Amino acid sequence: MYVAARGGEEAIQNAETLYHQLNTEYDLNTVRLIERNMPYLVDRVMGEGSLYAPDLAALALAQTGGDIYEAVLMLRAYRSTQPRLAYALPISWDEMNTIRRISAAFKDIPGGQILGPTLDYSHRILDLAVIDNKSPAPKIDAPDPIQPTTSQAEFAPVTTLARVSEWQRAAGLLPKVNADDKQAARDIPDVTREPLLFPTSRAARLQSLSRAETGGVLALGYANMRGYGAVHPTINELRLGYVDVMMTHPMTGEPFSLGRIRVSYAEVVTTFKGSAQKPQLALGFCATLGWNEVKTIAGAMLDMAMDLPEPHPSHTEEYVLYHTDPVESSGFCIHYKLPHYVTFGSSLDAMRGVEVSNSAAASYYGDVSELKAGLPGTYAESELAVSDLSAIDDVVPDIALSAHP
Amino acid sequence: MQTLDILVPETSGYSYAFLDEFAKRELRRRMLKAIAIPGYQVPYASRELPIARGWGTGGLQVTLSLVGPSDVVKVIDQGADDSVNAANLRRFIVRMSGAQTTTDTTLATLIQSRHRIPEEVLHEQQTLILQVPDPEPLRAIESNISKAREMHGDADYGLMWLTLYEQLVRYKRVTLGASYPVTVHGRYVMSPSPIPRWDVPKLHQAPFLTVLSAGREKRLYAVPPYTDVRPLEFDDVPFRVENQRNWLCFRTGEHNKFMNEIPLAGGNAIYEISDSGYVNKRILKQPVGNTFFDDNAKFYKEGVLHD
Numbered sequence: 001m002y003v004a005a006r007g008g009e010e011a012i013q014n015a016e017t018l019y020h021q022l023n024t025e026y027d028l029n030t031v032r033l034i035e036r037n038m039p040y041l042v043d044r045v046m047g048e049g050s051l052y053a054p055d056l057a058a059l060a061l062a063q064t065g066g067d068i069y070e071a072v073l074m075l076r077a078y079r080s081t082q083p084r085l086a087y088a089l090p091i092s093w094d095e096m097n098t099i100r101r102i103s104a105a106f107k108d109i110p111g112g113q114i115l116g117p118t119l120d121y122s123h124r125i126l127d128l129a130v131i132d133n134k135s136p137a138p139k140i141d142a143p144d145p146i147q148p149t150t151s152q153a154e155f156a157p158v159t160t161l162a163r164v165s166e167w168q169r170a171a172g173l174l175p176k177v178n179a180d181d182k183q184a185a186r187d188i189p190d191v192t193r194e195p196l197l198f199p200t201s202r203a204a205r206l207q208s209l210s211r212a213e214t215g216g217v218l219a220l221g222y223a224n225m226r227g228y229g230a231v232h233p234t235i236n237e238l239r240l241g242y243v244d245v246m247m248t249h250p251m252t253g254e255p256f257s258l259g260r261i262r263v264s265y266a267e268v269v270t271t272f273k274g275s276a277q278k279p280q281l282a283l284g285f286c287a288t289l290g291w292n293e294v295k296t297i298a299g300a301m302l303d304m305a306m307d308l309p310e311p312h313p314s315h316t317e318e319y320v321l322y323h324t325d326p327v328e329s330s331g332f333c334i335h336y337k338l339p340h341y342v343t344f345g346s347s348l349d350a351m352r353g354v355e356v357s358n359s360a361a362a363s364y365y366g367d368v369s370e371l372k373a374g375l376p377g378t379y380a381e382s383e384l385a386v387s388d389l390s391a392i393d394d395v396v397p398d399i400a401l402s403a404h405p
Numbered sequence: 406m407q408t409l410d411i412l413v414p415e416t417s418g419y420s421y422a423f424l425d426e427f428a429k430r431e432l433r434r435r436m437l438k439a440i441a442i443p444g445y446q447v448p449y450a451s452r453e454l455p456i457a458r459g460w461g462t463g464g465l466q467v468t469l470s471l472v473g474p475s476d477v478v479k480v481i482d483q484g485a486d487d488s489v490n491a492a493n494l495r496r497f498i499v500r501m502s503g504a505q506t507t508t509d510t511t512l513a514t515l516i517q518s519r520h521r522i523p524e525e526v527l528h529e530q531q532t533l534i535l536q537v538p539d540p541e542p543l544r545a546i547e548s549n550i551s552k553a554r555e556m557h558g559d560a561d562y563g564l565m566w567l568t569l570y571e572q573l574v575r576y577k578r579v580t581l582g583a584s585y586p587v588t589v590h591g592r593y594v595m596s597p598s599p600i601p602r603w604d605v606p607k608l609h610q611a612p613f614l615t616v617l618s619a620g621r622e623k624r625l626y627a628v629p630p631y632t633d634v635r636p637l638e639f640d641d642v643p644f645r646v647e648n649q650r651n652w653l654c655f656r657t658g659e660h661n662k663f664m665n666e667i668p669l670a671g672g673n674a675i676y677e678i679s680d681s682g683y684v685n686k687r688i689l690k691q692p693v694g695n696t697f698f699d700d701n702a703k704f705y706k707e708g709v710l711h712d
Binding site: 008009011012073074076077079080081082083192193194195196197198199316318322327328330331332333334335338339340341342343345346347348349350351352353354 | 419420423424425427428448449450451452453454455457458459460462482483484485487488489490491492493495496519520521538549550551576577578579580581582583584599600601602603621623624645647648649663665666679
């Protein structure tokens with residue numbers, strides 16, 4: 001039964017059992033296959049879950065039947081129990097092992113454009129022969145599919161490159177970065193450990209964008225790019241690759257690698273910022289765990305847009321950051337499935353009360369004698385007497401929803 | 406041979422009551438601040454829990470940071486103990502804390518509730534934890550939370566009063582349903598969470614502590630024991646609770662407890678008392694505690710409601 005029913009506890013257990021019966025079972029093999037064969041899905045869950053753990057993200061997807069919101073929630077709920085033990089060393093993008101790198105701002109850039117792995121120029125045609133089992137997809141020389149490999153860079157040659165924006169800074173097109181602007185790791189806020197307050201710091205903003213929901217970032221970013229906003233961006237650089245997460249060894253003081261992760265970032269620029277005397281470019285930035293081009297491009301735009309004056313909602317950081325969190329937005333949306341009959345009943349009472357006030361041709365505040373009684377107004381008398389109750393009991397179960405046949 | 410496995414102590418997977426000690430410490434500190442400044446919304450980090458956001462995670466974080474093995478926990482949703490989400494939260498609290506549970510309001514030490522305050526009067530040793538979807542009573546007039554915070558800082562509630570006045574002009578009565586705004590300790594305007602107006606007076610000079618917590622919105626606030634909680638009302642337009650005067654509970658035959666309206670085919674409706682723990686005791690002819698409203702709808706404290 002759904003609500004106000006005896007046996008609610010049994011019902012929810014049956015509902016969960018039914019869910020798992022309808023979906024296939026999973027085991028380590030399933031998890032490895034998801035991790036290996038759906039890296040972009042795994043990346044999205046890791047990015048929005050803000051936890052780099054391909055095996056756990058794949059497990060969350062297996063457990064939730066591929067429901068991204070549920071998988072992200074599961075990963076976040078796991079993450080929130082993990083203590084923050086230490087700070088990694090800052091990662092320099094210059095040292096990123098780059099596998100794909102595009103700049104739309106220039107025909108060529110120092111280090112060159114690297115198309116890398118992409119479906120951008122593929123024909124999006126369903127490979128129906130696979131369904132017919134006639135022509136299996138061409139065999140790619142891939143490692144053992146059971147082995148996790150998405151975090152390893154052995155697939156393709158990689159290279160380290162300076163960022164395009166550094167060339168622009170050197171050329172005076174972008175403001176120089178002050179050495180003083182660099183914060184010590186301990187001084188950088190952590191949005192997973194502190195509440196987000198507005199106006200917030202750029203660090204908190206970029207962290208929030210990094211774990212924001214892809215669809216939400218895209219919707220707000222798209223509204224902005226399409227013309228509701230004031231940002232006309234150019235992609236300065238979009239990059240996919242691998243970085244080593246480094247830490248200082250507590251005993252030896254030597255830096256060592258904790259592991260290699262997939263990351264992506266986008267920089268967008270817009271012209272005619274700065275002063276009227278010296279117009280400059282302005283830069284928007286978004287990076288995330290895993291490879292997610294749509295999110296980083298739209299997120300970098302929003303990073304820039306959030307500084308602009310109102311009126312468009314996406315020009316307000318509060319609007320953007322509050323409404324793009326996957327766990328909060330999806331959770332609140334589905335919470336409307338919960339019973340609301342108390343609040344609904346209370347509103348109905350207020351609405352019915354208006355009719356009573358009107359029909360009584362009352363003044364502003366109704367009939368004073370009624371108000372003084374504390375419980376003013378009357379409705380049609382309930383026609384039911386206590387003696388009728390046995391008959392009603394048969395009717396009531398109609399409101400119950402069975403979770404399980 | 407010594408390996409790392411031998412040196413590393415065995416971990417239990419999750420901390421007691423799920424939240425790690427850092428999260429619990431933060432919550433307890435925020436709660437102390439909230440109690441010190443009645444009705445003031447204290448921001449907190451709000452960790453993700455294995456329950457969907459918007460499903461009671463704010464209340465749950467408070468409960469998990471207060472609960473101990475000797476506590477007796479009651480969880481209700483719309484007044485019902487066996488509502489599916491209440492059942493799920495209770496199951497989780499028990500699983501993570503080993504606390505006892507009850508449906509009897511008078512036996513509980515911690516009561517986590519969504520949208521209701523029980524009918525039986527709570528006492529000083531009990532804590533009421535209300536789940537809050539939207540902690541900001543000014544949201545309808547100022548959706549920007551930073552600006553709303555400034556308005557609270559300035560006690561700038563003119564627009565709020567104007568809203569009530571406009572309702573009077575348009576509808577000849579205040580048309581607010583649940584979440585009726587209140588002034589706490591003569592200072593902060595606070596949302597009492599979406600409890601019906603019937604429950605609002607129960608907070609005034611109450612002997613028990615109420616902690617209200619919004620997990621998704623990352624704000625918690627409190628009404629300490631024996632604190633003034635007054636609904637916004639004009640001198641000549643008193644606050645009104647829901648009019649259920651002629652509604653009769655089909656389960657107990659009682660009047661003047663908050664009722665659910667249950668539609669019947671053909672346009673009629675029957676009514677049942679929303680507080681399922683209270684109803685169960687009535688049906689089983691067990692003793693019940695004093696109730697906030699007596700059988701004649703008279704409130705247990707003089708001078709709180711106009712009569």
